[in-house]
Amino acid sequence: xxxxxxxxxxxxxxxxxxxxxxxxxxxxxxxxxxxxxxxxxxxxxxxxxxxxxxxxxxxxxxxxxxxxxxxxxxxxxxxxxxxxxxxxxxxxxxxxxxxxxxxxxxxxxxxxxxxxxxxxxxxxxxxxxxxxxxxxxxxxxxxxxxxxxxxxxxxxxxxxx
Numbered sequence: 595x596x597x598x599x600x601x602x603x604x605x606x607x608x609x610x611x612x613x614x615x616x617x618x619x620x621x622x623x624x625x626x627x628x629x630x631x632x633x634x635x636x637x638x639x640x641x642x643x644x645x646x647x648x649x650x651x652x653x654x655x656x657x658x659x660x661x662x663x664x665x666x667x668x669x670x671x672x673x674x675x676x677x678x679x680x681x682x683x684x685x686x687x688x689x690x691x692x693x694x695x696x697x698x699x700x701x702x703x704x705x706x707x708x709x710x711x712x713x714x715x716x717x718x719x720x721x722x723x724x725x726x727x728x729x730x731x732x733x734x735x736x737x738x739x740x741x742x743x744x745x746x747x748x749x750x751x752x753x754x755x
Contacts, residue, residue: 600715601713603748608705608708613681615748615755617646619639621751625748631652635651636650659732662728663733665725667692674691684703686700690733698716698717701713701715
């Protein structure tokens with residue numbers, strides 16, 4: 595059974611400004627470099643009208659992982675991730691290389707006073723009998739931390755640009 599993932603990012607900038615950043619390749623390069631982890635990389639940013647597709651690879655160092663994960667999958671976690679934006683909503687997927695783990699869901703960007711919010715709703719599924727739920731909970735914790743770091747990065751990046 596999958597574990598839910600929910601996070602609300604709050605931005606000090608209106609939807610149009612945040613959306614423009616999401617269509618800017620430099621934003622993604624800077625974001626992956628700052629919060630993507632060791633050996634993270636941006637594979638592609640494709641912009642076509644109001645559609646933006648981003649493919650990246652992030653990593654989580656083994657020493658940051660709980661024993662429940664490293665016992666089943668030793669070493670750093672390498673996580674290919676894709677976001678497909680159309681207007682103010684996106685679908686996302688992420689998987690862990692070498693493990694039966696997948697995260698998928700949606701992001702909805704909407705106005706919030708003079709700023710905006712991005713609501714992430716998804717599921718984490720690890721198909722390992724007995725240990726899947728524990729691993730899902732650990733992944734949910736790390737992903738929530740990552741989403742918070744991405745929120746902070748985005749607000750800072752927008753302030754500088």
